[in-house]
Amino acid sequence: MRVIGIDPGLRNMGWGIVDVFGSKTRHIANGTCRSSNKESLAMRLMSLHRQLSDVLAIHQPDTSAVELTFVNKDGAGSLKLGQARAICLLAPAQYGLDVAEYAPNQVKKVVVGVGHAEKQQVDHMVRMQLGAVEIHSADAADALAIALCHAHHAQFAGRLDAAIAKAGAA
Template identity: 35%
Template sequence: MIIMGVDPGIAILGYGLLKMDGNKFNIITSGAITTESTMSMPERLSYIYEELNVLLSKYNPDAYAIEELFFNKNIKTALTVGHARGVAILAASNHNVPIFEYTPLQVKQAIVGYGRAEKKQMQLMVKVLLRLDEIPKPDDVADALAVAICHGNSSKYSNLFKL
């Protein structure tokens, strides 16, 4: 099974594609889609959508796992991230890829075993679980890989989380 994990964002959207064989994960690719603050919101959203379409067409994942929004005190930030999340969901939907969403708490629980784990603990576990030499950078990439691992570990229960 090929799982695409996404950590939505407007300035940086992290992604990671994993191949899961049994309970073993192998990284296919990971990275970040970045937009410049000088771009208009429609330009940024269009760029994110186009880049995700390229990835979805190239890797044809079996599942698309995306992190739910963490409520932010800054409502403007939450809304702009929500726009990017919507575009990310639309891209997967248009490719007929089953979409699953996970809360940050669920992701941390699946990766570290503790839903209130520190970000650094989660990043270290991603490195260990994927047998990487270093923690993926930027943080959004590590988060996206964590969401993909979370889905892989939860896939037998995945209908509970399907959008």
């Protein structure tokens, strides 16, 4: 199973892709889609959509996961981030992918073991789990953490489904 994790952002949208083979996970690629605050909001969103669509076309993931965002004190900033997050949901859906959503604390709990881990801890644990990989940015590290979280949940769901099927057959 190939998983893309996406960390929403209007200026920097991180993405990370891993392959999952049973209990093994392998890094495929990571990067950051960027937009310029010198452009209009519509042009920035279109640019992010185009960049993320290119990543999806090149790497052809089987499933996707996006981080849920929280509301900031700044309402206008939250609205803009929500619009960028919509691109993170739209682009994979256009490629026919299921899109899972995870709260930041849930991602940190799975990857680090602590729901309130610092960014440096998340980055360190991503590197520990994926080996010697070059991570494009902090946003890409977060996206890889989201992909790892989804891979973990998908593995658990698969084991649970298998156990239920086995119990039903008995």
